[in-house]
Amino acid sequence: MSNVLEALVAALGPQVRLGADIPGRNHTDASGLQPVAPQALILPQSTEDVATALRICHEHGQSVVTQGGLTGLAGGAHPQSGEVALSLERMTGIEEIDPASATLTALAGTPLAIVQQAAEDAGFLCGIDLGARGSCTIGGNIATNAGGNQVLRYGMARRNTLGLEAVLADGTVVRSLNKMLKNNAGYDWTQLFIGSEGTLGVITRVVIGLHPKPQGVQTALCAVSSFDDALAVLRRFQQSYPGRLLVFEAMWREFMTVATQICGLSPAFEEDHDLTLLIEADMGEESTGSEAFSTLLSDFYEQGLIKDAVVAQSRADRNRFWAYRETPYEYGRFLPEEIRFDVSVPLDRMTEAVEYLRQEMPRQYPDSVWVVFGHVADSNIHINVAIKDMTSDTKKGVQNLVYGMVSRLGGSISAEHGIGRIKRPYLNRSRTEPELALMAKMKQTLDPKGILNPGRVL
Amino acid sequence: MSNVLEALVAALGPQVRLGADIPGRNHTDASGLQPVAPQALILPQSTEDVATALRICHEHGQSVVTQGGLTGLAGGAHPQSGEVALSLERMTGIEEIDPASATLTALAGTPLAIVQQAAEDAGFLCGIDLGARGSCTIGGNIATNAGGNQVLRYGMARRNTLGLEAVLADGTVVRSLNKMLKNNAGYDWTQLFIGSEGTLGVITRVVIGLHPKPQGVQTALCAVSSFDDALAVLRRFQQSYPGRLLVFEAMWREFMTVATQICGLSPAFEEDHDLTLLIEADMGEESTGSEAFSTLLSDFYEQGLIKDAVVAQSRADRNRFWAYRETPYEYGRFLPEEIRFDVSVPLDRMTEAVEYLRQEMPRQYPDSVWVVFGHVADSNIHINVAIKDMTSDTKKGVQNLVYGMVSRLGGSISAEHGIGRIKRPYLNRSRTEPELALMAKMKQTLDPKGILNPGRVL
Numbered sequence: 047m048s049n050v051l052e053a054l055v056a057a058l059g060p061q062v063r064l065g066a067d068i069p070g071r072n073h074t075d076a077s078g079l080q081p082v083a084p085q086a087l088i089l090p091q092s093t094e095d096v097a098t099a100l101r102i103c104h105e106h107g108q109s110v111v112t113q114g115g116l117t118g119l120a121g122g123a124h125p126q127s128g129e130v131a132l133s134l135e136r137m138t139g140i141e142e143i144d145p146a147s148a149t150l151t152a153l154a155g156t157p158l159a160i161v162q163q164a165a166e167d168a169g170f171l172c173g174i175d176l177g178a179r180g181s182c183t184i185g186g187n188i189a190t191n192a193g194g195n196q197v198l199r200y201g202m203a204r205r206n207t208l209g210l211e212a213v214l215a216d217g218t219v220v221r222s223l224n225k226m227l228k229n230n231a232g233y234d235w236t237q238l239f240i241g242s243e244g245t246l247g248v249i250t251r252v253v254i255g256l257h258p259k260p261q262g263v264q265t266a267l268c269a270v271s272s273f274d275d276a277l278a279v280l281r282r283f284q285q286s287y288p289g290r291l292l293v294f295e296a297m298w299r300e301f302m303t304v305a306t307q308i309c310g311l312s313p314a315f316e317e318d319h320d321l322t323l324l325i326e327a328d329m330g331e332e333s334t335g336s337e338a339f340s341t342l343l344s345d346f347y348e349q350g351l352i353k354d355a356v357v358a359q360s361r362a363d364r365n366r367f368w369a370y371r372e373t374p375y376e377y378g379r380f381l382p383e384e385i386r387f388d389v390s391v392p393l394d395r396m397t398e399a400v401e402y403l404r405q406e407m408p409r410q411y412p413d414s415v416w417v418v419f420g421h422v423a424d425s426n427i428h429i430n431v432a433i434k435d436m437t438s439d440t441k442k443g444v445q446n447l448v449y450g451m452v453s454r455l456g457g458s459i460s461a462e463h464g465i466g467r468i469k470r471p472y473l474n475r476s477r478t479e480p481e482l483a484l485m486a487k488m489k490q491t492l493d494p495k496g497i498l499n500p501g502r503v504l
Numbered sequence: 505m506s507n508v509l510e511a512l513v514a515a516l517g518p519q520v521r522l523g524a525d526i527p528g529r530n531h532t533d534a535s536g537l538q539p540v541a542p543q544a545l546i547l548p549q550s551t552e553d554v555a556t557a558l559r560i561c562h563e564h565g566q567s568v569v570t571q572g573g574l575t576g577l578a579g580g581a582h583p584q585s586g587e588v589a590l591s592l593e594r595m596t597g598i599e600e601i602d603p604a605s606a607t608l609t610a611l612a613g614t615p616l617a618i619v620q621q622a623a624e625d626a627g628f629l630c631g632i633d634l635g636a637r638g639s640c641t642i643g644g645n646i647a648t649n650a651g652g653n654q655v656l657r658y659g660m661a662r663r664n665t666l667g668l669e670a671v672l673a674d675g676t677v678v679r680s681l682n683k684m685l686k687n688n689a690g691y692d693w694t695q696l697f698i699g700s701e702g703t704l705g706v707i708t709r710v711v712i713g714l715h716p717k718p719q720g721v722q723t724a725l726c727a728v729s730s731f732d733d734a735l736a737v738l739r740r741f742q743q744s745y746p747g748r749l750l751v752f753e754a755m756w757r758e759f760m761t762v763a764t765q766i767c768g769l770s771p772a773f774e775e776d777h778d779l780t781l782l783i784e785a786d787m788g789e790e791s792t793g794s795e796a797f798s799t800l801l802s803d804f805y806e807q808g809l810i811k812d813a814v815v816a817q818s819r820a821d822r823n824r825f826w827a828y829r830e831t832p833y834e835y836g837r838f839l840p841e842e843i844r845f846d847v848s849v850p851l852d853r854m855t856e857a858v859e860y861l862r863q864e865m866p867r868q869y870p871d872s873v874w875v876v877f878g879h880v881a882d883s884n885i886h887i888n889v890a891i892k893d894m895t896s897d898t899k900k901g902v903q904n905l906v907y908g909m910v911s912r913l914g915g916s917i918s919a920e921h922g923i924g925r926i927k928r929p930y931l932n933r934s935r936t937e938p939e940l941a942l943m944a945k946m947k948q949t950l951d952p953k954g955i956l957n958p959g960r961v962l
Contacts, residue, residue, distance in 0.1 A: 073954075102814055105777060106796070136759055144851075144852055145739070145848075146735055146850075146851040146852035147850055147851045147852060147883070169743070172844075175857075190688070191688050191692075193686055193688075197685060197686065199747075201663070202685075204685065205659070205663060207918075214942070218938050218941075218942075219938060219943055220936075220938045220939055221936065221938070222799075222935075222937075224916070225849075225850050225883070225914075226848040226849075226882070226883035226884075226915070226916060227655060227660075227849060227882040227883055227884070228651055228655065228657075228660065228848050228879070228882045228883060228916070228919040228920050229916040229918075229919065229934075230649050230651075230699055230916070230918045230919060230920055230921065230922050230923070231646070231916045231917050231918045231923060231927075231931060231934040231935060231944050232923055232931055232934075232939070232940070232961055232962070233696075233699065233704075233943045233946060233961070234649070234695070234698075234699055235939060235942050235943060235946070237692070237695035237696070237698075238691075238695070238696070240690050240692075240695075241662075241688055241691065241692055246691075257745065257746065258739075258742035258743050258746040258747070259746065259884075260746055261743075261744070261745075277604055281603070281606070284716035285627070285716050285717065285719075287788065288657070288715065288716040288718055288719060288720075288786060289657075289716070289747040289748070289786070290747070314562075317597070320820075328746060328747070330745065340609065345629075346798075358687050390684040390685075390686050390687055391684075392602075392604075392605055392606040392683050392684060393602075393605045393683075394602055394604035394605060421686070423685070424607070424684070424685040424686045425684035425685055425686060426685070426686045434682070441908060456683075456686040457684070458682070458684060458686070458688070459688045459689050459690060460687075460688045460689045461684070461685050461686040461687065462688055464688050464689065465688070465689060465690055467639060469689075473689060473690055475794045476687075476689040476690075477680075477690055478679065479679075480676050480677060480678045480679070480692070480753075481678055481679075481680060481693060482676055482690070484693050485690050485691045485693060487949055487950075488691060488693070488696075488946075488949070491945055491946070491949040492945070503690055503691070504690070
């Protein structure tokens with residue numbers, strides 16, 4: 047056993063697992079990278095354990111990969127050869143719900159779904175929500191500044207975070223378990239750790255702000271014939287009912303074609319339309335809310351902004367509408383290997399982005415099946431490209447096509463999934479040299495030996 | 505002339521003012537500190553000018569104080585002897601309003617009121633608002649993470665900031681004029697500059713996200729008999745109408761007594777009450793909104809949560825209600841010298857805070873006139889203490905009393921005004937050693953020679 051492993055075992059005993067005692071699940075995350083066994087797996091039970099582990103690793107210059115729910119798509123939690131994995135899976139639990147402050151304090155390894163349920167039981171709503179809610183952890187959500195379907199209303203993980211406890215690379219514990227909306231006492235150092243994907247420190251405890259539960263949520267599918275019309279629907283809805291929109295998802299024509307012709311869902315409308323919107327809004331008390339919602343959509347129809355619309359009359363309708371949006375989770379059953387992109391494009395360039403794909407994808411990759419969809423109110427689209435017998439050259443080609451376009455349009459190569467290992471080669475498409483130099487300086491200051499998630503982000 | 509002044513004049517010519525050519529307004533800010541003439545005043549007209557100025561000052565180890573609208577209360581922009589002042593007053597102008605993205609791009613020296621008007625002219629609302637709107641600048645608002653009356657709904661300046669351009673201590677320009685709600689491409693370095701009060705870099709250009717304008721704002725004054733009841737009103741209002749509250753200001757009994765008996769306003773209610781709340785909510789279309797608002801307040805009255813209430817029926821009513829909240833701007837005319845505190849207290853400790861003041865202020869400072877009021881939904885209260893013939897010892901005593909209490913209750917010594925020079929000695933009341941060490945590391949990394957706003961914050 048190497049010196050560092052001996053020191054870890056001596057200090058942390060059975061919290062350190064080696065060799066065959068390391069479960070396969072800790073060899074990989076959801077990125078699809080080939081599994082790699084870490085040198086050791088540390089399963090701390092407290093912040094003090096995390097501090098001990100990092101102090102030892104820091105002394106020995108030992109690289110550490112931090113693991114939460116292992117649901118990340120960018121390879122941030124995927125071990126590299128020789129790394130020690132530090133999994134927060136045993137640091138779970140809601141420590142406090144303070145109804146006066148409308149805050150929830152939890153250990154970082156707590157699954158998001160547990161946090162959501164605890165908030166709901168206390169009469170509140172957790173503003174962070176995403177598909178992986180059952181497995182992902184609240185610490186991982188914050189470390190990656192997770193997005194999701196309701197960012198439009200509640201913001202990214204950053205906006206929901208009031209306080210943090212984190213362990214620095216050398217084992218120092220910094221703690222600001224702030225429950226107050228306003229705190230301008232010095233630099234808000236917690237901002238450094240939000241979205242830095244475990245490269246600047248390990249988040250061990252979080253305070254999130256809770257929201258009032260929405261009342262009477264209304265759901266509709268709307269057909270529109272251009273992105274400009276979709277944007278007009280978004281802005282006019284917001285003008286008529288400020289702050290009520292929860293969800294504004296766009297699914298372009300190609301997406302709906304795959305949903306119906308390949309995944310087997312019934313067509314949403316009699317005719318095909320360029321874009322289908324999934325809209326949810328918190329319209330208040332059921333009967334008046336439902337009427338106001340339908341009236342507004344009727345107005346949009348009469349103004350020619352929407353070509354067709356269906357409003358959910360039941361839970362079953364709502365599920366049926368969401369089923370379109372959720373077809374990408376099923377693509378594995380129907381389509382060949384995919385590359386999935388999570389990018390942002392400024393809204394005034396969105397039409398150009400889709401037009402470019404419509405021109406270039408069939409020309410350069412005639413056999414590809416590709417779709418565009420996403421949280422457009424947040425500028426965020428997902429692009430999935432499935433190609434039979436995908437080679438690594440094809441993959442690179444598609445990546446260059448998409449990231450090149452994003453870069454030209456002033457977009458971001460990562461909207462909500464982060465950079466991790468997979469997007470690292472493309473970071474300079476969204477960031478300038480002075481920005482990258484500034485990031486490197488921050489990394490060097492906080493992790494001078496480069497032991498935390500090396501090779502991720504930067 | 506010293507070498508550094510010579511170099512500045514050589515590079516920037518008439519943008520550098522010396523001696524008697526420096527206007528008196530640049531000798532101080534709104535902190536009340538004694539005016540001090542800076543060595544020179546630089547009035548850059550572009551980001552490149554700022555970069556040139558900082559590069560020269562950095563080379564010479566020359567300290568620089570950055571000035572915006574000079575409305576800060578913590579002394580952050582107040583020159584110290586030997587400093588060069590860098591005022592952004594000539595860098596004004598709205599550069600773009602993008603209605604598709606709902607964003608506004610402006611030079612940092614643009615007054616907030618100009619930004620607000622431009623947003624309004626384009627059919628949107630700027631989420632940043634505070635009393636000094638006519639003089640303060642959007643760059644200063646972001647550099648100090650300004651708060652205000654509508655933080656409850658729109659958040660602090662941080663939440664409204666999407667992109668920044670800043671000049672580092674050595675003159676490097678970093679630029680991320682991001683217009684997208686989601687951008688997880690690497691560290692969000694802009695977060696470093698928000699709220700760091702000019703000590704890490706100079707903000708030169710900003711992108712802010714705009715909001716839909718509220719519809720049919722309703723205003724009421726409500727009397728409640730305890731802070732617990734006030735909190736219940738807040739939470740039940742939010743549960744009934746999530747996301748509609750804009751303003752939730754509390755004025756404790758002592759505040760209303762000063763407003764009526766000293767400042768001469770008519771009593772708001774027939775009887776005295778422990779707390780008066782000023783509530784505003786965006787209730788939608790006028791007739792139904794006004795009815796829903798009144799009905800909810802009636803419900804609260806019947807539940808015994810509020811003891812009395814008046815709803816504004818006109819613009820004049822609304823102004824009359826706000827006049828109570830704005831009496832502190834008039835205290836100078838009626839009261840002896842004041843110390844003004846801007847602190848946060850966790851909501852579940854707020855009653856303790858006020859009870860402590862009610863016990864200790866009359867005991868320790870029997871001749872003082874003191875009031876508590878503020879943005880309580882954000883945990884933020886202001887405490888003003890006026891004492892005749894205030895000595896510096898008395899001042900220190902009162903500061904220790906208030907900051908000691910805030911520290912014991914886990915609050916923050918600065919909610920929204922920042923630390924500047926005035927609160928610097930008290931920062932350790934709200935921050936631990938590891939936090940202060942981390943802040944110092946960030947400062948050291950970004951400004952190794954310590955030339956930017958030295959002696960402020962840290």
